[in-house]
Amino acid sequence: MKKIFFLMSLFLLAAGAARAQKMVIGSRIPDFKGVQWLTTMPEGAGSEHSRPMIIEFYQPSNASSARFFPKLETIWQTYASEDDGLQIVVLVAQDRSCAEQLHQKYNDRYFIGIDPDGQVYRAFNVQFLPYTLVVSSRGEVYWQGNLGNLSDEVLRKVK
Incomplete structure (x- = not known):
């Protein structure tokens, strides 16, 4: 009986840990099903015309989210302002x-x-905020982490 209880406990622990794992570099992202868009939807990842x-x-009540958010403006100016540049998607909980x-502030930027x-x-599988993903044009996770740690090198290399 103790063995069965022990094995069941291990199984439940493993199942919970598997659910709590971050997205893996190279894995495909899920779709945006359930999002209520205030703008147009981003081009579908992996489609013929998709872009990274x-x-x-983003959650404004999270101090780190609010502190790092202005970095998106710099990224937009450098990497996303062209028609073939990066798409910047902001999801608010x-x-x-x-x-x-x-x-209202950023219009359709x-x-x-x-x-x-x-x-x-x-x-x-967002486990912490701020949380940022860089996704390739194939719809695969290229980088993940905190917007404050996102480097220009990563942004230059993603295709």
């Missing part, structure tokens, strides 16, 4: 008013969406 993208999971303020029920955050 940065996905920023549940806070429609925040997303609307971002849209960024693709801004709301994840009203956390479905997309769960699909991307």
Whole structure:
């Protein structure tokens, strides 16, 4: 009986750990099903005309999210302002008013969406904020981490 209890505990622990893993470099990203877009949707990753993208999971009440967010403006000016440049996607968890303020401030510079029920955050397995993904034009994770640690080298190399 103790062995069965021990094995069940190990199984549940392993299942929980597997669910909590971050996305793996090279893995395909999930779709944006469930996002309420305030802008047009970004070009589908892996489609004929897709471009690399940065996905920023943003929550204004998170001090680090708010502190690093202005870096997106510099990235946009350097890498995304051209028609064939990076796409910048900002996903806001549940806070429609925040997303609307971002849209008002940045117009259509960024693709801004709301994840009203956390479905997309769960699909991307977001475990901490700020959380940023750099995605290749093939729809694969190229880099992940904190926007403050995202380097120009990564942005120059992603295709």
